[in-house]
Amino acid sequence: MNKLxxxxxxxxxxxxxxxxxxxxxxEIREAGAVFAELYTSVMHKLSIKKLEERVGKxxxxxxxxxxxxxxxxxxxxxxxxxxxxxLVPGDxxxxxxxxxxxxxxEKQGIRTRVVHGASIISAVIxxxxxxNYKFGRSVTIPxxxxxxxxxxxxxxIGENKAQGLHTLCFLDxxxxxxxxxxxxEGLKTLQALEGHKKQNIxxxxxxxxxxxxxxxxxxxxxxxDIEDVMNHDFGAxxxxxxxxxxxxxxxxxxxxxxxxxxxxxxxxVQ
Amino acid sequence: MNKLxxxxxxxxxxxxxxxxxxxxxxEIREAGAVFAELYTSVMHKLSIKKLEERVGKxxxxxxxxxxxxxxxxxxxxxxxxxxxxxLVPGDxxxxxxxxxxxxxxEKQGIRTRVVHGASIISAVIxxxxxxNYKFGRSVTIPxxxxxxxxxxxxxxIGENKAQGLHTLCFLDxxxxxxxxxxxxEGLKTLQALEGHKKQNIxxxxxxxxxxxxxxxxxxxxxxxDIEDVMNHDFGAxxxxxxxxxxxxxxxxxxxxxxxxxxxxxxxxVQ
Numbered sequence: 001m002n003k004l005x006x007x008x009x010x011x012x013x014x015x016x017x018x019x020x021x022x023x024x025x026x027e028i029r030e031a032g033a034v035f036a037e038l039y040t041s042v043m044h045k046l047s048i049k050k051l052e053e054r055v056g057k058x059x060x061x062x063x064x065x066x067x068x069x070x071x072x073x074x075x076x077x078x079x080x081x082x083x084x085x086x087l088v089p090g091d092x093x094x095x096x097x098x099x100x101x102x103x104x105x106e107k108q109g110i111r112t113r114v115v116h117g118a119s120i121i122s123a124v125i126x127x128x129x130x131x132n133y134k135f136g137r138s139v140t141i142p143x144x145x146x147x148x149x150x151x152x153x154x155x156x157i158g159e160n161k162a163q164g165l166h167t168l169c170f171l172d173x174x175x176x177x178x179x180x181x182x183x184x185e186g187l188k189t190l191q192a193l194e195g196h197k198k199q200n201i202x203x204x205x206x207x208x209x210x211x212x213x214x215x216x217x218x219x220x221x222x223x224x225d226i227e228d229v230m231n232h233d234f235g236a237x238x239x240x241x242x243x244x245x246x247x248x249x250x251x252x253x254x255x256x257x258x259x260x261x262x263x264x265x266x267x268x269v270q
Numbered sequence: 271m272n273k274l275x276x277x278x279x280x281x282x283x284x285x286x287x288x289x290x291x292x293x294x295x296x297e298i299r300e301a302g303a304v305f306a307e308l309y310t311s312v313m314h315k316l317s318i319k320k321l322e323e324r325v326g327k328x329x330x331x332x333x334x335x336x337x338x339x340x341x342x343x344x345x346x347x348x349x350x351x352x353x354x355x356x357l358v359p360g361d362x363x364x365x366x367x368x369x370x371x372x373x374x375x376e377k378q379g380i381r382t383r384v385v386h387g388a389s390i391i392s393a394v395i396x397x398x399x400x401x402n403y404k405f406g407r408s409v410t411i412p413x414x415x416x417x418x419x420x421x422x423x424x425x426x427i428g429e430n431k432a433q434g435l436h437t438l439c440f441l442d443x444x445x446x447x448x449x450x451x452x453x454x455e456g457l458k459t460l461q462a463l464e465g466h467k468k469q470n471i472x473x474x475x476x477x478x479x480x481x482x483x484x485x486x487x488x489x490x491x492x493x494x495d496i497e498d499v500m501n502h503d504f505g506a507x508x509x510x511x512x513x514x515x516x517x518x519x520x521x522x523x524x525x526x527x528x529x530x531x532x533x534x535x536x537x538x539v540q
Binding site for chain 2: 011013014015016017018019020021022023025026090091092093094096099100102103106107113114116117118119121122123125126127129131132133134135136137138139140159163165215217219250253254257258
């Protein structure tokens with residue numbers, strides 16, 4: 001094995017080609033080959049062409065869904081010859097498919113490194129004004145596959161609430177159909193689950209927070225009663241949801257100040 | 271109020287002055303005044319001087335612990351005159367002190383925006399190879415203040431484990447004394463709590479993961495039995511800990527491949 005065999009995972013951040021770090025840019029410039037995987041997350045306005053112009057180097061875009069197979073093999077073969085960069089949305093290694101590729105690389109004797117990027121996880125938490133250590137397990141609300149939706153989100157929100165904890169709900173993305181779940185669809189799914197399970201976890205008085213386009217130049221955050229948030233126009237995707245548990249005073253103040261939450265609504269959950 | 275009144279929070283990422291994004295750099299270049307708050311988190315090798323040289327602009331460093339008081343007022347007065355940037359370690363708004371400043375700004379009619387940076391939360395999770403949605407609530411292990419340590423970390427780890435979830439443990443930083451807790455000290459604290467509470471949450475057979483210098487050029491990740499990890503030389507701070515719950519197959523494989531976990535140890539928790 002070539003001593004210089006190396007695969008560097010570089011995070012692209014959240015919005016466009018200007019969200020990469022200076023360190024990430026240097027890695028591209030020094031690499032023998034550069035690939036980009038763009039289907040594990042939505043980057044609002046990324047232009048690989050602009051990034052290519054900036055670094056003066058060709059970037060190969062991995063076709064959707066084949067990182068596990070041929071594309072992964074091609075990247076690893078390239079990395080065996082010398083330093084190779086794989087650009088990915090957000091922070092690398094949050095997507096399972098990248099962890100899998102990293103395991104394969106290391107097993108073949110290829111050194112791996114990570115250049116971190118801004119992640120949707122901390123971006124959404126930060127924009128909400130809620131405190132990180134008060135979040136329980138996060139969950140994805142999936143599109144219903146032929147019939148009734150998965151009960152997991154409802155159960156996780158219930159478990160977190162019972163401990164006074166907030167739940168960050170990612171909303172499903174169907175990359176193949178270029179379809180991503182809206183806040184309205186996510187809340188309707190939770191209401192349908194409430195209608196079925198009847199545990200009073202999602203009621204008309206439940207405080208919810210909708211967050212659209214985290215990381216973009218124009219994110220939108222709105223907190224309030226569920227109907228209030230369902231009627232709000234959040235604009236383009238991607239969307240996310242937070243179902244708060246118990247609020248600290250400063251968290252309540254943040255929701256009133258940044259997210260237009262009515263004071264009487266946040267008082268209920270303090 | 272000046273229509274251009276604006277405060278932009280810009281994340282610096284995790285390691286040095288090259289971890290800022292191109293977008294963040296543009297914000298500095300366009301700002302009337304630039305401040306840096308560097309005491310909410312440790313950035314291994316940040317040189318504000320190098321950053322100043324790159325952007326050709328002076329950056330005022332906020333003295334330790336006064337963002338809440340005078341320094342905050344000076345920043346807000348500056349922001350009222352026009353676009354002002356506050357540089358912060360990691361991803362902005364994860365620290366409460368920044369959320370507080372943002373609330374004060376908005377209440378005074380100053381527009382606020384956020385340019386996200388790489389966060390220690392997703393960096394540590396990514397480096398471990400564990401899956402984000404399997405983490406429960408995270409917790410900080412604090413230095414014992416005059417006597418017995420806080421029982422919160424022990425309780426949170428126990429609650430997460432009961433649900434099969436992983437726990438990310440941040441280790442205390444005493445900024446005033448430039449002292450940060452090591453993995454060894456963190457594990458000793460958990461053992462002391464076990465000795466006191468005796469709920470078999472931390473035993474000699476407990477799998478733990480130590481992560482040093484996440485985001486740096488030379489992070490170190492080691493997983494194994496508690497004694498094994500206690501005897502490992504992790505090098506310089508900052509350090510963090512993960513106490514895994516139940517492992518998926520790929521998580522176990524990642525710990526063996528990236529973190530030198532013995533196979534028989536990860537098999538116990540699959």
